[in-house]
Amino acid sequence: MRRGSAMAERNRTVRLARRPIGAVTRDDFIIADEARPVPGDNEIVVRVRYLSIDPAMRGWMNEGKSYVPPVALGDVMRALAVGEVVASNHDGFSPGDAVTGLFGVQRYAVSDGRDVERVDTERASLPCWIGGLGMPGMTAYFGLTDVGRPKKGETVVVSAASGAVGSLVGQIAKILGCRAVGIAGGEEKCRYLTEELGFDAAVDYKAGRLQADLVAATPDGIDVYFENVGGVILEAVLDRMNAFGRIPVCGLISVYNATEPQPGPHNLRSILVNRLKMQGFIVFDYRDRYREGVEALLNWHETGLLKFREDVRPGGVDAYPDMLNLLFSGGNFGKLVLEI
Ligand SMILES: NC(=O)c1ccc[n+]([C@@H]2O[C@H](COP(=O)([O-])OP(=O)(O)OC[C@H]3O[C@@H](n4cnc5c(N)ncnc54)[C@H](OP(=O)(O)O)[C@@H]3O)[C@@H](O)[C@H]2O)c1
Structure with a gap:
């Protein structure tokens, strides 16, 4: 049912319209429907299911030197996310794979597979993979x-x-x-x-x-x-x-x-x-050691020593500006996740 309706679904994107001053507002972004991407050679298309809402996003919107370049004006807002592969021309991924990556604040993301990881939804739920295990x-x-x-x-x-x-x-x-x-x-x-x-x-x-x-x-x-x-x-x-x-x-x-x-x-x-x-x-900086980190946290979690708490909010990509602001008022309780 979901697959059938997804066929007709358009992409919806949140692009950075200007550099925010203070807390973000809806006017700092262009939120619009767009054509759904199709994968080129060695590419996949991912239907994003959950977005990680992170304090760092606020910094990524600012001009100036940092540990990553700022999001360019007009670009889809950078975001970590989890979702499922819905189309693949890439040997490493098949439709139906659950994956995490920097997919951005949008419903559908196209990717060449770099820095995209398959996640095991038998061992932990999708939101966990951008929270306690992400x-x-x-x-x-x-x-x-x-x-x-x-x-x-x-x-x-x-x-x-x-x-x-x-x-x-x-x-x-x-x-x-x-x-x-x-x-x-x-x-x-x-x-x-x-x-x-x-x-x-x-x-x-x-x-x-x-x-x-x-x-x-x-x-x-x-x-x-x-x-x-x-x-x-x-x-x-x-x-x-x-x-x-x-x-x-x-x-x-x-x-x-x-x-x-x-x-x-x-x-x-x-x-x-x-x-x-x-x-x-x-x-x-620890990217090369993530496997070690995931195993340690997953083992503690599975033996009951470590609890995860996700604060999953509905609203789709349109809710993004309000969601981000929750982090600064303490309105979240646990890992803030936006369901897309
Ligand atoms: N260095 C890195 O690589 C890295 C990676 C991830 C996250 N971080 C940083 O880690 C920190 C926590 O991130 P998170 O994702 O785990 O967010 P979070 O703790 O889930 O959410 C942010 C929390 O910060 C508290 N807060 C907001 N404004 C505050 C203020 N003025 N004074 C005191 N507390 C305030 C609020 O909790 P209360 O209700 O308790 O006030 C809010 O719930 C952030 O500073 C983030 O930038 C760094």
Whole structure:
């Protein structure tokens, strides 16, 4: 039935119309019907089913030097996604294959198969492959184990802790024998961390007692701070860092929509006196090791040690601008996924 109706279905695309200022609006994009692509030689066409909505997308819209070039004006907005191959002239893929790749914010994507991976829907659902087993999973796994390098018994603190990356960081820290403390917005998210995910403590940064609550949650100080947010949370954490602590800088979501330069932390002295290591990382640098990351996370997941939570929203590609903004208001609860 789905296949039959898909035959007549047109493509629908979200193209970047201009460089947004602050939070994105619908007018920053051109959302339109287009002809459905046909595969050329050695190409496939994928019907996208779920889009990964990521904070990094906001940065990809900006002009300027970064770890990837900005999305060009007029191009389909860049997005990781999962879907199924519906047409193939490529030896490596057949119609019906479930695949993940950078398919963009659109219903149908044409691809030469580069950086497209087949995924096993027997072992995990399609949305999992862009969540816990996808880019956020790899980010948590390699950012914590390779950059943070926590040792058994140490205290690991993570911000945006109930989100796609943060929720996994705390759980992996527990698996590695650490004390895990999450910082998140609101009582419900904090309760979820301690009662469902096994974090040792959670700090609600919206409750207005960030510093005092962080002190109470980290009686032995902080050895690893997995940074997702920046701003006042980073300042509060810097004051609690132990000597030779590590700060993997994964993200700085509090400034992605900023229209003015933001002040730096006032207490960088902590880095000096505590001999801290603060290191940024980008998950794509670990591409060659994804297989290792997927196996580790899948094994923990299958043995019940690691929980995934996807926040799957309906609405198709038209809902994209509103979906992206949810990440900046804390409106998502778990890995934000848009059903297409
Ligand atoms: N380096 C890399 O390769 C890489 C890869 C993936 C992701 N990242 C980064 O990892 C971070 C988390 O990404 P994610 O995909 O897992 O998103 P997420 O945590 O699922 O969603 C974003 C969350 O950030 C929190 N947040 C938003 N604005 C905030 C603010 N001003 N202050 C404090 N918290 C705020 C909100 O949670 P609350 O309700 O708790 O406020 C929101 O739910 C982002 O910074 C992202 O850029 C980096």
